[in-house]
Amino acid sequence: MAHSPGRRGVWHWYEDHARGTGELARGFADVWGGGDLACRLGRDHDTGKGACAWQDGLIEEATTGRKVRRPPHHDAGAFLFAQAARRHPVLTPFAGVIEGHHTGLPAWSELKVRLKALMRDSAEVDEAISRVARVMPEILDGTCPAAPNWLDPHNRTSVEMLVRMTYSAVVDADRLDTAAHFRPGTHPQRAVSMAELWERYENRRREMIAERRRRGAPSWLDRLREDIYGEAVEAAAGKPGVFRLHLPTGAGKTFTGGGFALRHAALHGLR
Structure with missing residues (x-):
């Protein structure tokens, strides 16, 4: 599961949230050519929720009504994306979109340290990845999504702008999909002037x-x-x-x- 039943009494299933967030993010980012990239990051942003400890905490919280401390769930998806980006290192910083989807974009220096540690020993994320792969085997395909053709890998401003724009698309998609679960039908969409x-x-x-x-x-x-x-x-x-x-x-x-x-x-x- 991705989220508790809330007042409706209906669980938010993980694959529904992952795919819903990915497609929403794609819709936001298509306008600047980053739809595939945003979709992948949105799809895998909550991979860490597959860990038994995280699921057990969610279930206990939903059944008791008490807040339960759960392990962080951002590392697994960031690790998955960094692995896919090994042949395209200019895209590695986009792992920070997942790493910081609740806390804010991490500094590149901090993200590099964290990713290197996970590459050396991925034991803490392997369980979550393997469990999510049972319901969404596509997360293991290992391919790297395409970046917009305007991205200049040698221009730091170009890369940073795309990271920030993609972060905005993914975080917005995550929050909107979550809100739609807890408060369905309360978010009318209209063209904004x-x-x-x-x-x-x-x-x-x-x-x-x-x-x-x-x-x-x-x-x-x-x-x-x-x-x-x-x-x-x-x-x-x-x-x-x-x-x-x-x-x-x-x-x-x-x-x-x-x-x-x-x-x-x-x-x-x-x-």
């Missing part, structure tokens, strides 16, 4: 600024943030590509980055 989101974003930002000004006159830093925001929104009309925002802590990168992204997507018909 970036122009509408941009308008809502800008209105909320202005409301927040107005509230601050009611509490006191704007400081020199507030004025600087406004200038930076204005420049970023103006730059959003530029040709799609890679944009860099070099700002120190406190300069308003979160608001500025969000405003730029929504405005850029709205102007260029992007998702």
Whole structure:
């Protein structure tokens, strides 16, 4: 099983969650050519749940209602992907998508250490992999999924961008598939208008600024943030590509980055 029955009393079977997450992730990532890669990572992200200790903990938690400490379940899928990527080392960092699907992307230096340890001795993940393979034998096929044709293996920015985009697709798919199990029928899907989101974003930002000004006159830093925001929104009309925002802590990168992204997507018909 992947998740407890919840209020409905229906278990979330492992293969349903694995395949559902994989296909959702594919749908998100197809738009940038990363569908196969995201699907594989989504399919195998919870492989560690095949371990008896993890399953026993889930069953005990579901039957007693008490929280039970279960072993981590991210290493097994990361190990599987790293094995498949041995002939394509540029894809090895994508194992971090699985390794960090609950905790955040790990640093590459940390991921390398963890993968090397598993390659030397895979005993702690072998049981989970073998048990999952009984219901999903395809996890042992050993093939490496294709990367988008725009990926430049010699360009670190290119690789990092794809890792982050793929991470977003897989984590979103995992959470949506899990939510659909616990609350079926409560997640209507509709096309999102970036122009509408941009308008809502800008209105909320202005409301927040107005509230601050009611509490006191704007400081020199507030004025600087406004200038930076204005420049970023103006730059959003530029040709799609890679944009860099070099700002120190406190300069308003979160608001500025969000405003730029929504405005850029709205102007260029992007998702």
